[in-house]
Amino acid sequence: MAPTDRQIATLALAHALNAAERGLPVIPLTAARLPALRSPHPGRPARTACTGQCGLPGHGVYDATTDPAVVRALFAAAPDVAGYGIACGRGPHRLIGIDLDADTAGPATGQAAGALGATDAHADGALRQLALQHLFTIPPTLTVLTPSGGRHLWLTAPAEVVVPSSASRLAPGIDVRGTGGYLIGPGSLTPHGTYRLAPGTAHLPPAPCPRTLLRLLTPPARPARRTGGANGVGGASGAAHTLRAPEDGEGLVHFVLAARAGQRNTRLFWAACRAYEHGFGDALAPALTEAAVRAGLSLHEARATLASAARMTAGRSEAA
Structure with missing residues (x-):
């Protein structure tokens, strides 16, 4: 029953x-x-x-x-x-979630690193490649299995470090849940199944994020676009206004959610361009991805469209 x-x-x-x-x-x-x-x-x-x-x-x-x-x-x-x-970036644990996507999930983490090939684009493989390249090790830590077959690695950050959320910025198939984001708690139910603790990790606390990986997760902040004046979208006073994320992107997310067949890629691309132009594309990318998938795009299509928007708008916020 x-x-x-x-x-x-x-x-x-x-x-x-x-x-x-x-x-x-x-x-x-x-x-x-x-x-x-x-x-x-x-x-x-x-x-x-x-x-x-x-x-x-x-x-x-x-x-x-x-x-x-x-x-x-x-x-x-x-x-x-x-x-x-579970809110990320909040005390006392200040969680970071490393989301290894199911669509690109490769062999188990325990596989020997030497078996990695140059063309291995799987999320697990990509993480191992980063670890080899930058000389860090992911410590044993609490891990949550997603209904789609992916994994969330729970890590912690020092109090003085703010880790932003991002989608596939670290490597293909690896999303990051940082400050302002949240992780789905084990036991949560979705139409596709239940989030559950990975066997052998339930007793583990979230491990401290390796310092080298932490540096990769905290790139220099992109300057926010300041609007107003002749080229801006602000009021007639021309006063500078700094856009914020992710709250400022809620309208963009709803715009994507409302897409019908034939509009989905176009709407997602437009929304992603606006977000990247205003300096919060990386922060909004997870929500835009989820909205696009709910609207009917595949995860692969959504990620590809977001990546195109990021490339198309690269440098625009700095030049504005």
Whole structure:
């Protein structure tokens, strides 16, 4: 007998409370892996300036908490709960998620590194190649298996380091969940299956990220585009306005989600170009990828379109 929605939500809450007890800030998610609480600022431009200061829930990862009473309140207020997210970059653990994509997942990590060929483009192989090239080792760490066959490696960062989210910037098939993003907690249910702990890793704490890998994950920040004046999109006053991410990209994500057959690549390319031009393309790439897949593109098509947009707009934000 299939579990009821109430049973699914109850199980998700139990898993979330267990994570919160271990110091991991959590939020309720839908089966689509999106925050389950709706924004309290629908259609208002001020939404981009509020990260929870209004005191109301519905600010995505900014709702994340370890307080069990608040966790219960969030889950009670959220419709269609099927899982939970764990905020990255937040104390005390300051998680980083290394997402090894299933579409490019290669042989198991335990395979000898010497077997890697020059053309090995698998996510596992790409990570091993990076480790060989830059002389670091991924330590044993808590690992979560995704319903599609991918893996999330949980690592931690020092308090003074901010790791941005990115999609395939590190290597093909490797996404990074950093500050402002979240990881899907083990036990979360999706239409394709359940996120679960990898055998032999449940007892492991998230390991510190190797320093060399940490440097690869924190490239120099791209300057944000300042708009206004004759060439800008700001008001007549010409006052400089710095765009922020990922909140400023919510409209772009919804634009992609609304795409119909025949529009999907075009809409994704347009949205990705706007994001990269305004300096938050890498931060928004995971959300745009997920929106494109939900709209009907394959993961491979979505990644290729994002990569094209990144190449097309390279240097535009610096020159603006």
